[in-house]
Amino acid sequence: MNYFAEAIAWIFNPRHYGAYDGIDTRTLQHLSISLGVVAVAAVIAIPLGYLVGHTGRGRSLAVAVSGGIRALPTLGLLIIIALGVGIGLEAPFVALVVLAIPSILAGAYSGFEAIDRRTVDAARAVGMTEWQIVGRVEVPLGLPLLIGGLRLAMLQVIATATLADYVGGGGLGLFLFRGLKTSDYPQVLAGSIIVIAMAIVSEIVFSILQRLVVPAGVVAGQTQYVRVKSSGLRVASGS
Amino acid sequence: MTWILNNLELIGQLTLTHLATALPAIVLSFVLSVPIGWFANRFHVSHGLVLTVCALLYAIPSLPLFLVLPLFIGTSTRDSVNVTISLTIYGVALMARSTADGLASVDADINQSATSMGFSAWSRFWRVELPLAGPVLLAGVRVVSVSTISLTTVGAVLGIGSLGSLFTDGFQRNIPEEILTGIVLTIALALIIDLLLVGLGRVLMPWTRAKTSGTGGALNPTAREAVTV
Numbered sequence: 001m002n003y004f005a006e007a008i009a010w011i012f013n014p015r016h017y018g019a020y021d022g023i024d025t026r027t028l029q030h031l032s033i034s035l036g037v038v039a040v041a042a043v044i045a046i047p048l049g050y051l052v053g054h055t056g057r058g059r060s061l062a063v064a065v066s067g068g069i070r071a072l073p074t075l076g077l078l079i080i081i082a083l084g085v086g087i088g089l090e091a092p093f094v095a096l097v098v099l100a101i102p103s104i105l106a107g108a109y110s111g112f113e114a115i116d117r118r119t120v121d122a123a124r125a126v127g128m129t130e131w132q133i134v135g136r137v138e139v140p141l142g143l144p145l146l147i148g149g150l151r152l153a154m155l156q157v158i159a160t161a162t163l164a165d166y167v168g169g170g171g172l173g174l175f176l177f178r179g180l181k182t183s184d185y186p187q188v189l190a191g192s193i194i195v196i197a198m199a200i201v202s203e204i205v206f207s208i209l210q211r212l213v214v215p216a217g218v219v220a221g222q223t224q225y226v227r228v229k230s231s232g233l234r235v236a237s238g239s
Numbered sequence: 240m241t242w243i244l245n246n247l248e249l250i251g252q253l254t255l256t257h258l259a260t261a262l263p264a265i266v267l268s269f270v271l272s273v274p275i276g277w278f279a280n281r282f283h284v285s286h287g288l289v290l291t292v293c294a295l296l297y298a299i300p301s302l303p304l305f306l307v308l309p310l311f312i313g314t315s316t317r318d319s320v321n322v323t324i325s326l327t328i329y330g331v332a333l334m335a336r337s338t339a340d341g342l343a344s345v346d347a348d349i350n351q352s353a354t355s356m357g358f359s360a361w362s363r364f365w366r367v368e369l370p371l372a373g374p375v376l377l378a379g380v381r382v383v384s385v386s387t388i389s390l391t392t393v394g395a396v397l398g399i400g401s402l403g404s405l406f407t408d409g410f411q412r413n414i415p416e417e418i419l420t421g422i423v424l425t426i427a428l429a430l431i432i433d434l435l436l437v438g439l440g441r442v443l444m445p446w447t448r449a450k451t452s453g454t455g456g457a458l459n460p461t462a463r464e465a466v467t468v
Contacts, residue, residue, distance in 0.1 A: 073389045073422060
C-alpha cells in the first residue's frame with residue numbers, strides 16, 4: 001500500500017506537469033491517439049460492416065478476417081511496421097487501427113443482423129428504398145450494438161496504446177517504460193493508474209451512450225419493461 | 240530463412256516458454272469460470288454483480304496489470320507468473336459471462352426432468368447442465384485461448400520471455416525476419432490450440448457432431464433436440 005501512496009503523490013506532484021513528458025501532455029496525447037485510431041478504424045469498418053449486415057454476403061469472410069486479426073499480436077505488428085517507417089507515431093497508429101477494426105466490424109454487422117427480419121420486410125413493403133431501409137431502419141436499430149463495438153475497440157486501444165511509446169510514439173506508456181528502466185515503481189504505478197482510470201471512464205461514457213441511442217420506439221415496444229416500470233412508479237407514489 | 244535455421248533452438252525454447260505461460264492461464268480461466276458462472280446464475284443479485292465485476296476487470300489494461308500485480312503478490316517484475324495470473328484474470332472476466340450464458344441456455348424442462356429422474360442438484364449440474372452448456376463454453380474458451388496466446392507476447396517489453404521476445408530482440412537488432420517469425424509462430428500457435436479445442440469439443444460432446452456435419456438433418460436429430468422433442 002506504501003507504493004500506492006507514493007504513486008498518488010507522484011500523480012499530484014506539480015513538477016510532473018507542463019513539460020513534454022508531463023502527465024497532462026501525455027494523458028492528452030494518449031487520449032487523442034486512442035480517439036484518432038478509433039475514428040479511422042470506424043471509417044473503415046462501419047461501411048464494410050453495414051455492407052455485410054445489409055446484404056448478408058461475405059459474412060463468413062468477415063468473421064474469418066476478424067478472428068485472424070484477433071490472433072495477430074499487436075506488439076509484433078507495431079514493431080515490424082516501426083522497422084519499416086522508423087520510430088514515431090505512424091507504426092503504433094497503424095497497428096492500433098488494425099487492432100480496433102474487428103470489434104467495430106462485428107458491432108456494425110451484428111447490429112444489422114440482430115434486427116427482426118420482419119421489421120426489414122415491413123419497411124420494404126411500405127415502399128422504402130434500400131437506402132431508406134439502411135438509413136431509417138437498420139442504422140438506428142443497430143446503433144446500440146455498434147456503440148458496443150466501438151466501446152470494446154476504445155477499451156482495447158486505450159490499453160494497447162501504452163505500447164506506442166516503446167517505439168517513441170508518445171502517450172502514457174512513457175511512465176511505465178521509464179519507471180521500469182529506473183526501478184521507479186511509484187512512477188510505474190502512477191502511469192498504470194492513469195491508464196486504468198482512462199479505460200474505466202471510457203467504459204462509463206460508452207455505456208451511457210449505448211443506453212441513450214436506443215430508439216424511443218424500441219424502448220416503448222418493450223412492454224414487460226414498461227409494466228415493471230409503471231408498477232414500480234405506482235408503488236413509489238403510493239408510499 | 241538463414242536466421243530461422245541458425246536460431247532453431249532459441250525459437251523452440253521461446254515457443255515452449257510461451258506455452259508454459261499461456262496454457263495454465265487458459266486452463267485456469269476455464270476451471271475458475273465454472274463456479275463463478277454457476278454463482279452468477281444462482282441468485283438474481285449475483286448475476287449483475289458478477290457481470291459488472293468481470294467488465295471492470297476486463298477494463299484493466301494488460302501492460303499496467305503485468306507491472307502492478309507483482310507489487311501485490313510479491314513476485315519479481317520479470318516473473319512470467321505475473322503474465323499467467325494477469326491473463327487468467329482476463330480469461331475469467333471473459334469466460335464467466337460465457338459460462339453464465341451457457342448454463343442459462345439449458346432448458347428448464349430438461350432440468351426438471353433430470354430432477355424427477357432422481358438427480359441430486361450436484362450431479363444434475365455436472366452431468367446434465369454443464370455438458371449441455373458445453374457448446375457455449377467451448378465458444379468462450381476458444382475466444383479466451385486466442386486472445387491469451389496473443390497477449391502473452393506483450394510481456395516481452397518487460398523482459399518476460401515468450402515468442403514476443405522475438406519482436407523486441409528483432410527490433411533492437413534490426414532483424415525483420417526475427418519479428419516475422421514471432422508473428423507467424425504466435426498466430427500458428429493460436430490456430431493449433433484452437434483446432435485442438437474444437438477436436439476436444441467433438442470428442443467430449445459427440446452429440447454436437449451431427450449438427451456440424453450437416454448430413455444428419457431431421458432424420459438424425461442431435462441429443463439435445465431429441466431430448467427436447
